[in-house]
Amino acid sequence: MGAVKLVLLGAPGAGKGTLAKMIQSEYRVPHISTGDMLREAVKEGTQLGKEASQYMNEGKLVPDDIVIGILRGNMKDCEKGFILDGFPRTKNQAEALQTILDEGGVSPDAVINFEAPPEVLIQRLSGRRQCLECGAIYHIKNMPPRKSGICDVCGGELYQRDDDRREVVEVRLKAYEEETAELIDYYRSRKLLESVDAGKDPEATFARVKHAIDG
Numbered sequence: 001m002g003a004v005k006l007v008l009l010g011a012p013g014a015g016k017g018t019l020a021k022m023i024q025s026e027y028r029v030p031h032i033s034t035g036d037m038l039r040e041a042v043k044e045g046t047q048l049g050k051e052a053s054q055y056m057n058e059g060k061l062v063p064d065d066i067v068i069g070i071l072r073g074n075m076k077d078c079e080k081g082f083i084l085d086g087f088p089r090t091k092n093q094a095e096a097l098q099t100i101l102d103e104g105g106v107s108p109d110a111v112i113n114f115e116a117p118p119e120v121l122i123q124r125l126s127g128r129r130q131c132l133e134c135g136a137i138y139h140i141k142n143m144p145p146r147k148s149g150i151c152d153v154c155g156g157e158l159y160q161r162d163d164d165r166r167e168v169v170e171v172r173l174k175a176y177e178e179e180t181a182e183l184i185d186y187y188r189s190r191k192l193l194e195s196v197d198a199g200k201d202p203e204a205t206f207a208r209v210k211h212a213i214d215g
Ligand code: AP5
Pocket: 010, 011, 012, 013, 014, 015, 016, 017, 018, 019, 034, 035, 036, 038, 055, 056, 059, 060, 061, 062, 063, 067, 085, 086, 087, 088, 089, 093, 124, 125, 127, 128, 129, 137, 138, 139, 140, 142, 143, 163, 172, 198, 199, 200, 201, 202, 203, 205
């Protein structure tokens, strides 16, 4: 089998980032998260970060031209495999991705849609903590670190994302319904969609993802 090429779809809090890290460590391909890249740009105070932060803080999608530009710059070696997390999020982005992949002469093995009920998403987002240094993802109840507030992996400080506040979460979930959910049909019609129950524990979800990859 060649390098794994996956697109992960799913609402905020479905577990895309958590599963992407598990897939990355098993299949050794890059985890490409537009959300992580944008947060990095905000942290560094770059021009891109300044433009993106106003949208992110309000829970809105960052304009397509900005994120498509970022993605393009990170897909130069797409034939070596990838796990796309958080991109595409609009039909425009899905079409841009198709163009980028066509130029690289590759196509995704699958588009995995993580499904979880709204109450699960809200519980997960409200308790999420992330490492400032290495980006490892925790949850105060579901996946607590060994020592409160400290990353198990690198000892970095854990923080709560600004956009995990209740009022911002509501806007993010609405943006998902209005702009991203239609991609499920887009990929289903292209016979790439694999739906996975993401409401279970991460190991059970990962087993299902592996089945989708390895057959
Ligand atoms: P982004 O960072 O992509 O956020 P998101 O899609 O809203 O997804 P999340 O990171 O919130 O959730 P996740 O599904 O990765 O869940 P996680 O694994 O962390 O985007 C942020 C913002 O950037 C957007 O709002 C937008 O402004 C902008 N942006 C990014 N990409 C863009 C694009 N393409 N176009 C335009 N704008 C863009 O898990 C969540 C929690 O649940 C964690 O605490 C975890 O420990 C826990 N958990 C995970 N799985 C399980 C499980 N199986 N059981 C129990 N707990 C679990």
